Amino acid sequence: MKRLLLAFMAVLFLGNITALAKDQIDHLEPAFWWVGMKNPKLQLMVHGENISNLKPELNYDGVSIEKVSRVANPNYLFVDLLIDERAKAGEFDIIFKKGKKTAVSYKYQLLQREEGSAERIGFTPKDVMYLITPDRFANGNPDNDNVDGMPEQADRNDKSGRHGGDIEGIINHLDYISDMGFTSIWVNPVLENNQENFSYHGYSTTDYYKVDERFGSNEEYRNLAKEAKKLGIGLIMDMIVNHCGSEHWWMKDLPSKDWINFGGEFVRTSHKRTTVQDKYASKEDLKQFADGWFVKTMPDLNQRNEFMATYLIQNTIWWVEYADLQGIRMDTYPYPDADFMTEWTRRVMEEYPNFNIVGEEWSTNPAIVSYWQKGKVNHDGYVSYLPSLMDFPLQYAMVQALTKEETWGTGWIKLYEGLANDFLYADPGNLVIFPDNHDMERIFDQLGRDYELFKLAMAYTLTMRGIPQIYYGTEILVKSDFGGDHGMLRSDFPGGWEGDQINAFTGEGLSDQEKDAQAYMKKILNWRKDNEIIHEGKLMHYAPDFGIYSYFRFTDSGKVMVILNKNKEAVQMETGRYHEMLNGETSGKDVLSGKTYELNGSIEVPAQTALILEIN
Template sequence: MKKWVLMLIIISLFFVSVLPATAAPKENRKWQDESVYLIMVDRFNNGDQSNDEDVEINNPEGYHGGDFQGVINQLDYIKDMGFTAVSLTPVFDNTAGGYHGYWVNDFYKTDEHFGSLDLFKKLVKEAHKRDMKVILEFEVNHVGADHDWLKDEEKKNWFRTDPVQEKGLPLLNQDNKEVKKYLINAAKWWIEETNIDGYQIQLLEDTSAAFLSEFVKEVKAVKEDFYLGGEAKNADVEQMTAFLENGGDSITDYTMAAELRELFSEPNQSFSPLFARLAQNETMYPEIDLIGTFIDNQHTVRFTSNMVEKNEHPGPRWKQALTFLFTTPGIPFVYYGSEIALNGGEEPDNRKQMNFRTDQEIVDYIKQIGSLRSDLPSLTRGKMDVLYEKDGMAVYKRVYNEETTLIAINNTTETKNVTLSAKELAADKELRGMLNNDLVRSDEDQYHITIDRDESEIYLLRDKTGINYSYFIALGAVLAAFFVFLRLVIKRSRK
């Protein structure tokens, strides 16, 4: 019996070894290779009910019980979808009611509703064990409305006196030397203490350029390859480019997100605005592959609400949008609940409780495209060229070194046929579909691609393949060995 088991294992390994390779492995992992799962801690998962103080699950502006343990418990779920990093909303101690993390009370403590500092350190360690990175949103612009600093006469210069405010919250005077020192020291302390991998900075439009320059320099000196992303919902181009020129890594692109929601919330919409935005980004930013791309987040309405308003089914709409997000230049950030088409309007309706017991349709699709994005360097590092675009059908390619991928998205209500020339791709090759196993061989130096309505395909350009005799021989050997093994097991069980 043991001999047959060993033989089965050996033949199986041989079978795997003759399978055709799909892509070259990605070397020297960089930030542009990451895909990020964005979590609002309180609304994600309740893993420890002992810290459920003030929890009101039916109150959209109350605590729902999400915590660090809840994130730890779902790290495998996140990794299985193909995400390589998690980004968390602020976890600092907040004033009462600050479920979202933006009413900071103490920058050196975790919020008691989420768990202890030691538990947060464990979260980071558990993520790193899974080869996942942790980004933390760091609030540099304001504190809570009733912060003790506001009552301290010696700190009255810590706050701005101009009328600009963020939702009624007191803005910090970042040009004040003491404020600057406090924020920078706190940011460095969290890196040294917890070993996190990056910060996301909110609302650059309200942030002092001089402060940001020093903040970036000091923080990046603490840990090699530390990531600094900037949120710029209303900032102008000068503010965004200044952040990058001063050492910031990435800008979160709200304009593209709006274009994405408009295009994919219903079929038969032109891709032209999106492609124009990508072309504009190439001229504005030094590294377009590091731009933070997303569809929705904690500050926007849920994408699902856009399609529901137009009586569209969420599944196909989400799949098409995610395909574009994962195959175009930038670091994709996917807001928790997107994989279950969570609905929601303006804040706080867009921050509903996550549900892990729902339809797996979009979850399974994210696993597919997430895996391809990790395996194919051209999808994260390749030059992008648009080959075809008309009324909701788009075809573009990404090229990196010797690897070429072709992405075809049919966001229309009918089957589409597109013919590409060898000049646009290569002569005498074939396109191997990685999502639906489609195969397109060049025919007289042309490639005839057919994509069904509401479907996408990611092709890998490669040499033409004939009949793979070794593949079928190995397959036959495995099947034969399996049936012999099964017969022996039955005989033994009867004895």
């Protein structure tokens, strides 16, 4: 069976190549495409020794060669195809001729799109994302832990090494994810990272069209999307267009000197993200930021090269179509060329108008983050088509509010004022909100491992405007033991490996507190899943008073009142100030405890507790 699968993949992704003598095609990307795409144009990147000496030809109804481009390196050809409305799904030969003789023939496939593909719905505020680092979640297939020809081997004792988690492990535990109440999975990058070491995280791509064999195969990734969809769970792909891995195949034979920034020589980025928006910034500072590399093993791609730009855009669309994605999370969004990012998002959203993409702009300043959202009118005229962003400012404000000593509301004021900055965003309801992620200390650690504060943070995150994202293990109080080491905060999910003494999937071996945290989140998540008021409701919040922060989510058909008490003692809260929202309503039932509270006088809010009241 395995041999049959490998044979099928060879045909599917490498095509059927025939060649004379030494003429051959080493890479042709994308290896196949679809009929019926909104944009009828497709550019093929063809790589092989002296391939530019050959002339491509084809004969297939509805498909024509518009242009053939040659670059500095004779080992590359860029072939522009036009696939018009007459084209049907099928196969045809692309013939590469030397004079009148055929030197190489490549059998190209055009596939039929899945019904409704163009109208797919992206993630929305109805969803809650479960963020997974696949190497650290569950090992479903120990046979792929080590692969011949890939230098880094699995070693669970190496905090910075590969541990063996894979796509099959995620598929095996989709029921757990669904039962918890999550409706989307954002999986950290799964594309090939054939680097010497530190390859588990997936952010050093060495093949943009191939899943890393230690995670599984392209077909398994597509199967993950299919199996998840059966449970009402969408797949969000983590993508990187800023940089590749130093062992990417093209690094050994670059198409041109400007394929990689700084001529392919390592120059570290300044990480000064504000230079993009800074009206006083020098061009040199902007170049140092946008063109600089993260590290030597992550060459910075030059998206100003027209062939590189087209390659990256087409690759994104290929994965959306192939894997039936619900969305994309774009890594390091401000680091690539800003004009390219406009075109990248425009092209993707043009092809899939109801899709969603969230960009990472790691800044706690909402003025910086809001710059990138679609609809924002910017001081410099920059136009973006990016629908969503990670709400780092609100995450920072939440932690500050919960950890600052409370003096009659002065702690909560950080969060209150942080939310008040929403006027800066074109669409604050489409932001992704989160307590932590794969690059920061676990929220339980950020809050000093105070369980009551943890519950307040979870209640806030899951009832606030936006689209919540929860990192795997947060629900069982996973600790980061950070100390600056990312390998430690991305620890293995207990129960994901055979022989684990603790199994969080079944609850075996969890402490009482860990079980309680899991149950607490499960209750809110499953309540939220079908709650249109939280999905679509407007928001009104009230200035913090006496250590209590409160807000309403509401629609024409209902209201939810959230009361967060950070005090270490119960507080009597007068309900009169909420008259404009309560509007004669006299009681509310707490989602968490089931207790009914009368709202026509004062209520006692228990110490360090969140009340989520459905107003009757």
